[in-house]
Amino acid sequence: MFLAWNEIMKNKLRFTLIIGVLMLVAYLVFFLSGLANGLASLNREAVDKWDADAIVLTEESDQSLTQSSFAADLVDSINADETAVLGQLNAIAQTDDQKANVSIFGIDSGEFIMPEVTEGSAFTSGNEVIAGDSLKDDGFKLGDTLSLSSTEETLEIVGFTDEARFNAAPVLYTDVETFERVKFGEEAAGTDRQISGFVVRTADLAEVTDEEDLAVIETETFIESLPGYTEQSLTLNFMIYFLFVISSVIVAIFLYVLTVQKISMFGVMKAQGIPSGYLARSVIAQTAILASIGVVVGLGLTLLTGAFLPSAVPVSFDIPTMLIYGMVLIVVAILGAVFSVLTIVKIDPLKAIGG
Amino acid sequence: MAVLEMKQVKKSFGTGHKKVDALKETNFHAEQGELIAVIGPSGSGKSTFLTIAGGLLSPTNGEVLINNANISTLNEKQLSKIRLKEIGFILQASNLVPFLTVEKQLKLLDKVKKDNMDKEQLEQLYKDLGIGDLRGKYPSDLSGGERQRVAIAKALYSNPSIILADEPTASLDSDRAYEVMELLKEETKSKKTTTIVVTHDIRLVDYCDKVYKMVDGVLELQ
Numbered sequence: 001m002f003l004a005w006n007e008i009m010k011n012k013l014r015f016t017l018i019i020g021v022l023m024l025v026a027y028l029v030f031f032l033s034g035l036a037n038g039l040a041s042l043n044r045e046a047v048d049k050w051d052a053d054a055i056v057l058t059e060e061s062d063q064s065l066t067q068s069s070f071a072a073d074l075v076d077s078i079n080a081d082e083t084a085v086l087g088q089l090n091a092i093a094q095t096d097d098q099k100a101n102v103s104i105f106g107i108d109s110g111e112f113i114m115p116e117v118t119e120g121s122a123f124t125s126g127n128e129v130i131a132g133d134s135l136k137d138d139g140f141k142l143g144d145t146l147s148l149s150s151t152e153e154t155l156e157i158v159g160f161t162d163e164a165r166f167n168a169a170p171v172l173y174t175d176v177e178t179f180e181r182v183k184f185g186e187e188a189a190g191t192d193r194q195i196s197g198f199v200v201r202t203a204d205l206a207e208v209t210d211e212e213d214l215a216v217i218e219t220e221t222f223i224e225s226l227p228g229y230t231e232q233s234l235t236l237n238f239m240i241y242f243l244f245v246i247s248s249v250i251v252a253i254f255l256y257v258l259t260v261q262k263i264s265m266f267g268v269m270k271a272q273g274i275p276s277g278y279l280a281r282s283v284i285a286q287t288a289i290l291a292s293i294g295v296v297v298g299l300g301l302t303l304l305t306g307a308f309l310p311s312a313v314p315v316s317f318d319i320p321t322m323l324i325y326g327m328v329l330i331v332v333a334i335l336g337a338v339f340s341v342l343t344i345v346k347i348d349p350l351k352a353i354g355g
Numbered sequence: 356m357a358v359l360e361m362k363q364v365k366k367s368f369g370t371g372h373k374k375v376d377a378l379k380e381t382n383f384h385a386e387q388g389e390l391i392a393v394i395g396p397s398g399s400g401k402s403t404f405l406t407i408a409g410g411l412l413s414p415t416n417g418e419v420l421i422n423n424a425n426i427s428t429l430n431e432k433q434l435s436k437i438r439l440k441e442i443g444f445i446l447q448a449s450n451l452v453p454f455l456t457v458e459k460q461l462k463l464l465d466k467v468k469k470d471n472m473d474k475e476q477l478e479q480l481y482k483d484l485g486i487g488d489l490r491g492k493y494p495s496d497l498s499g500g501e502r503q504r505v506a507i508a509k510a511l512y513s514n515p516s517i518i519l520a521d522e523p524t525a526s527l528d529s530d531r532a533y534e535v536m537e538l539l540k541e542e543t544k545s546k547k548t549t550t551i552v553v554t555h556d557i558r559l560v561d562y563c564d565k566v567y568k569m570v571d572g573v574l575e576l577q
Contacts, residue, residue, distance in 0.1 A: 002459075002466050003452075010454035010493065268450040271411055273439025274467050275432075350411045 003279070004286035018254050019294045025247040026298025026329055029240055030322050034306060036236035037321065038314035043232075044223045046105070046132070046166040050113045054205050055086075055222050056198040059215045063225040065196050066090060070213070072176070072193035077211045080202035084111035087179035087195040090169065092149035098139045103169040104129075106179020106195065113199050115173055120159030126181075129155045129172040132164030137311055146172075153182050167226050240325065244332050251287060251336035259283065259340040263347055271349035280341040284334055291333035295326040357384040357420070358516050358549040359408060364417035366403050377403040379572040380417070385517070385551060390543045392560050393553045395569030401553045402521065404569065408551065409442050409519045410434045422516060439468050443510030443548075445520040450506055451494040457505050458490040461512045471513050484508050484538060500531040504538065511542055518543070518550040524559065536562040 008015045041048070056078065061068035065088045072085050087106030092099060107113055109122060117130055120142045131140060135157075140146075146155045155172065164171040176193055184194065200208055200216075208216045217225075224230050259266075266279055299322060306315055366378040377400045385391055395401045406412040407419060410426050411434075419427050421441050426434065444450060451460055464471055472480060481487040484504045494502055503523060510518050520539065524532035536552075540562050543550040552559065560566045566577040 002463065003455075006459060007454040265452060268444075268446065269452070270435065271409075271438065271446075272444055272450065273435050273437070273442070274463070275435055275439075278467050350406055 001282070001285045003282040004289060008286065008289065014258075015290060018251075019290050019297070021250055021254075022247065022291055022294025022329075022333065023298045023301070025243055025250065026295045026326065027301050029243045029247075029325050029329060030299055030302035030317075031305070031315070032236055032240050032243070033321055033325055034302065034315040034317045036233055036240070037318045038316040039232055039236070040229070041163075041316055042165055042168045042314050043226050043229045044166075045163040046103075046171050047219060047223055049115065049163050050084075050199050050219070052084075052113070052199045052201050052219055054200050054202065054208065054216050054218050056200060056209060056214050056216050057196070059213050061215075063215070063217050063222060065222075068196045069194055070196075072195045074211060074214065075198065077209050077214075078198055078200065079207050079209065080198075080200035082112050082201040084108065084113040084199045085176060085193075085195045086113065086197050086199050087176055087183065088166075088197070089179065089183045091182070093146040093155070093172065094149075095140065095144050095146060098144075100135060100138050100140070101169045102131075102135075102172050103166040104172045104174060104179060104182060105166070106174055106176040106183075108176060112201065115161040115164060117159040118162050120157070122159055123174055123178075124158075126175065126178050127153065127155050128158045128178075129174045130159040130161050131157045131172050132170035133160045133162050134165055135170045136160065138170075148182060151182050151185065153178075155182075167229075244328055247329055248332035248336040251291065251333040252339050255283065255287060255337050255340045256343065259343050263343070264351075266344055267347050267349050267351055270347060276345045276347075279344050283337055283340050283344065287334050287337040288330060291330040295329050299326060356387065356423075358387050358422060359551075360384040360418075360420040360423075361408070361414075362418045362420070364407060364414045364419060366400075366407060366412070367415050376572050378407065378414075378574075381574045383408075383567075383574060385549045387516075387549055388544060388547045389565060390540050390550045390563045391552070391565045391567065392563040393551060393567045393569055393574070394555060394557055394560065396555060399569040400572040401569040403572075404574065405519055405521055405551070405553045408517075409444065410437050439513070441516050443513060443515035443518045445503070445506050445510045445518065445523045447522040447525050450509070451502060453494055456491050456493055457486060457497075457508075460494075460505060460509050464509070464513050468513060472511075477512070480508055480511060483541065499526045500534065503527060503531075503535055507535070507538060507542070511546065511548075514546075516548060518548055520550065520552045522554050522556075523552060524554065524556060529558070532556070532559065 057068035058070050085108055089104045091102055091104055093102045142157055144157045205216050306317055361381055361383040364381045367374055367376045369375055393401050407414050418425050426437055486504050524535050536559050539550055568575050568577050
């Protein structure tokens with residue numbers, strides 16, 4: 001630590017440059033993780049809000065909520081702690097001057113997937129909806145009447161709720177009857193309720209249903225099979241993992257060059273009897289100092305940038321994830337220093353004396 | 356009591372007809388408080404002698420004893436400890452760490468070894484060597500003579516029993532060279548260390564108690 005710190009203080013410019021590079025790598029890692037997290041929640045936040053263990057869809061829907069449709073009275077065959085009915089439909093909602101992709105959720109207001117209203121009130125009669133508050137950014141407001149692309153029915157926004165996006169579209173929560181009218185037309189109302197799935201909370205997924213036509217899908221699996229979700233998160237995570245490798249290599253190269261420049265100095269120290277272990281620890285400590293400063297500054301910069309970004313950019317920072325990534329960055333940087341440590345151990349003190 | 360003793364020490368490099376005897380069979384001993392010079396032209400084997408004495412190089416044959424302990428059979432890690440504890444090196448090229456101030460050059464030794472000089476002794480050392488005002492400076496801010504004096508301070512600070520100096524005056528003009536030798540002599544007498552100076556500069560022999568001459572790997576007392 002003594003050698004490490006004193007060297008940094010003496011050669012401020014040189015080490016500032018290294019810290020700068022590490023900071024940029026950390027910045028990129030943090031930003032990508034924010035983007036990955038933001039894009040993920042764009043797809044999944046409405047599902048996360050259910051806090052459910054699984055969803056029951058028809059076998060033939062192939063884990064797609066939109067493609068699943070069955071009669072609501074199948075609820076009798078479901079064995080779970082809590083069960084909620086869910087009808088789902090994608091639509092374009094528009095007012096006179098706004099248009100948006102939406103996902104309509106038909107639910108029973110007494111069941112556990114009913115969202116908390118953050119503004120306005122809950123739906124009480126037909127054709128009223130609670131809208132995801134991301135629609136507010138698009139200019140929608142309480143009392144707006146929405147006409148839909150696929151039907152003559154119109155919906156009225158009576159309330160807003162937060163964290164309500166499903167597969168990147170804001171959710172409109174309404175009752176199952178309204179959902180049926182929108183999806184199947186006026187004549188469908190009053191017949192058997194047709195829904196898309198059951199959302200369940202249970203400890204034992206295997207026991208949920210023995211209906212052959214129904215499939216029980218774990219929540220996480222359900223999310224991963226949302227269109228584009230897995231591809232998106234794989235791409236971003238791959239970039240992040242690659243950045244870990246890059247930062248390790250960068251540190252390895254920088255430190256190696258610095259170490260090679262100091263070979264004769266290390267040799268002299270070794271001749272004087274200063275143990276290799278002490279010198280090696282000093283290089284490791286130095287790397288840890290540089291990487292830590294880089295990561296902390298990178299983190300600060302990321303959060304600062306996040307505060308100034310327009311809301312259209314889907315970043316959301318998950319601090320625990322970022323802390324883990326920061327730690328990983330420091331660890332891979334230290335791995336990069338191993339090269340230099342090996343070099344130091346191999347230095348022959350005799351050469352330094354010129355004997 | 357002999358602080359440093361060499362018994363039938365030999366060092367050869369290479370094998371077969373390329374074999375070179377850098378140091379022919381040598382017997383040598385140095386007592387406490389002695390300042391010894393080893394002179395000879397370059398390539399005569401005096402650096403080999405110094406590195407063997409300092410535990411940096413193992414002899415091909417023979418024994419090297421420091422304070423009656425045989426160091427010829429030790430491994431590199433053990434040798435490193437002996438060097439740290441028993442030997443102070445003053446090297447031709449200044450052996451200072453470029454990014455440490457004079458004060459911290461010495462402090463570095465505290466990080467790896469106990470029983471160095473205490474505060475009072477250190478202040479006296481600064482005074483003796485006339486480098487008290489330089490303690491906050493980096494080696495690059497010092498003149499050649501100042502650097503060499505700091506190197507001496509560094510060698511003495513760990514209270515070694517032997518000081519090995521390899522051409523300590525090489526980069527200095529005559530006045531500075533005499534000054535450095537004078538200092539080495541004083542410190543050797545007052546600290547009761549054993550100092551061996553390897554040099555090709557015969558002007559320095561006046562300061563020494565004993566002078567050895569190295570010619571083609573053979574060490575002879577003058």
